[in-house]
Amino acid sequence: MAFKVLHLSIFILFLAKLSLSYEPRNHEVDALISIREALHDPHGVLNNWDEDSVDPCSWAMITCSAENLVIGLGAPSQSLSGILSGTIGNLTNLRQVLLQNNNISGQIPPELGTLSELQTLDLSNNRFSGVVPEFLGQLNSLQYLRLNNNSLSGPFPVSLAKIPHLAFLDLSYNNLSGPVPKFPARTFNVAGNPLICGSRGTEGCSGSAIAGPLPFYLNSSSGKHKSKKLAIALGLSLSLVSLFLLALGFLWLRQKQKGKVILNISDKQEEGLISLGNLRNFTFRELQIATDNFCSKNILGAGGFGNVYKGKLGDGTVMAVKRLKDMTGTAGESQFRTELEMISLAVHRNLLRLIGYCATSNERLLVYPYMSNGSVASRLR
Template sequence: MWVWFVAVQALMGIKASLHDPHGVLDNWDGDAVDPCSWTMVTCSSESLVIGLGTPSQDLSGTLSPSIANLTNLQIVLLQNNNITGPIPAEIGKLSKLHTLDLSNNFFTGSVPSSLGHLRSLQYMRLNNNSLSGKVPMSIGNMTKLVFLDLSYNNLSGPIPIFPAKTFSIVGNPLICPTGSEPECFGTTLMPMSMNLNNTEPQRPKSHKVAVAFGSSVGAISLIIIVFGMFLWWRQRLNPPMFFDVDDRLHEEVSLGNLKMFQFRELQIATGNFSNKNILGKGGFGHVYKGTLHDGTIVAVKRLKDGSAVGGEIQFQTEVEMISLAVHRNLLKLYGFCITPSERLLVYPYMSNGSVASRLKVSFPGKPVLDWSTRKRISLGAARGLLYLHEQCDPKIIHRDVKAANILLDDYYEAVVGDFGLAKLLDHQDSHVTTAVRGTVGHIAPEYLSTGQSSDKTDVFGFGILLLELITGQRALEFGKAANQKGAMLDWVSPQFS
């Protein structure tokens, strides 16, 4: 509890010193007990704050020295903001830090020599700031450093022997350019991109030209900023839609390989969304069987309240996730349809239904799944999830792995579908914290209690799927008689203990 209190106070100190024009830090609450649910904060499995990332958020102000109280920090990503002032020397106390990116800000002053104490640091970017003075020789003691970028500042004097395999100091005209100066080291230390031919630092030929050029750039920048603020203000008043549907209802548009269908076309294909053509029902809407004009059989997912916020988010998520992930064991998206009041997704038709529909009853005209088929389904679903977790960048957390979302094609090949709840997660992050979503009986206990989902929560759902395939029972069916939920695990545990 004390660790959490210290972390909350430290983060609130950071928030107080920053100006946050877009409100990305609004849910940072000084009265909170656990900061792990805050945006831009990453925690370990032990609920310790290990990551602070607010890149490209137009933050200004200064970076508070209270960051040093987050003693478990491993990653700090504050690049592409407008932060000014000095880099706090207290950062040198973060002994566990391995990634520090403060690039593309307006930091001033010198590079703190205390950064040389960060013996675990592997990646450091301080480029494109207004740092001045000499490069601390202590940086040469950072033996684990593999990447260093100090380019485009106002640094001067000699440079230390960098341990990093990759480094850049270009754009610092006052750094000794040739290595022949008395206080400089050999030219072998200079990066390949450094101009070694000129012995004098390059400066503007004319002060007047520089002033005129600077004034022009300043005026242009001011116009861009004003125009950008206007666009941001208008966006806040009118949240953007995924597509502007005005004047496009009769237009065939492509997003990559995705086709934008006309609503009338899907209405005809599904028999005006007849109840006879319903393939399945879910929390976000119904799925209908349809036949396009060229004879292609499809499944059309019609989102409930498609124009509402929840439906719009679910629609965008599915389109974006499926566009990122292409694999034989992941459901393909043919296209979509947007009208002012409708959101529809068009998928291939899965002739053998879902695993949930085939566990213990015969699909119309189909036999019950045999053991070899169930094994093949398990392997196919596992391959699909492995692709999402290991081969996508960023990786994708499905968050609703269950039998109803594992579909079967003509050859009983498993296809993972329904990405409406999916989340993106960088490979270096341990989890993403959100409101709990999913299906009762398939939600991992730690996700239910903390709101932290990761690839492990998908693996839990996959484990429940395996139990369903083995037993032929649904996750909640074991507890129906006793009116219990999630009783499958209670039944399985003693059987194998």
């Protein structure tokens, strides 16, 4: 009898230990592991995604909220290929997906349409094919959508015009066709789609006229009347550019006489950058002087994208200068443009607005107001 009681006690202790050691699987971990398995990762940037982990917040390319929920997936310019798994729809708290400048192919998964919290989706410069899914029109929180430079085809997705808070849309350089509806987006781009209504070879296509409060870009047919207007506009533009270059040359000659350059770094502003709102375009020399040549004693913080320095302009204005690293080349310029556009469009009662930027042939910098008490992250909690 005593032996049976002992045997039963040991069995109960074993079951108790087993139940205590069991930890339920995190559904976000499962979803991310499925995403990783569907991708080819030549640089191993996703190697620390551990399927036995219960907390993905320490993983590379993942951003979490204060409640340890996955809200961001960002792996731009990492040479990823393969397909984007539909299990991304299980990351129900996602607010940001940044997978631009990779080689991901296949169709855009319909499960993305279930992410009700999604605010930013950038799949540009990949190899996605098929139609632009109508389900993207269900993303009522979406503010920034970039699908340009893929191989998407089919009719222009009318559902996108129904997204209430969409501020930026880029579908350029695909193979879309048909009419383009009116958009609430403040900036949108459909250039490089030869079958869009208004392009050459699409006469007789009927649809809504295109309108928007800010500039948008569309390949349009050019008749004689339009050619004349274009010639006049081009002539005026060339005259203005000539005057601007003369003024710039005069200012450069004056500046050249004021003293020597602190570092032998080109201060020529990068051409082709987007001008947004009232952002100030700083010169690199201005920011060098303001930060005491980016002295280490002025470093406010450091991260994966570069250091942040405290700086002071000649008029006494104190600011924070984010000096981005590894931002040269085509991929770097695209990343810089994306960040500049997104930050300029961001609206939050506690979020500091971007006040300026600097872009030279080998430097990318962002300028914010200096905040002496705490970080931006602490203000957003």
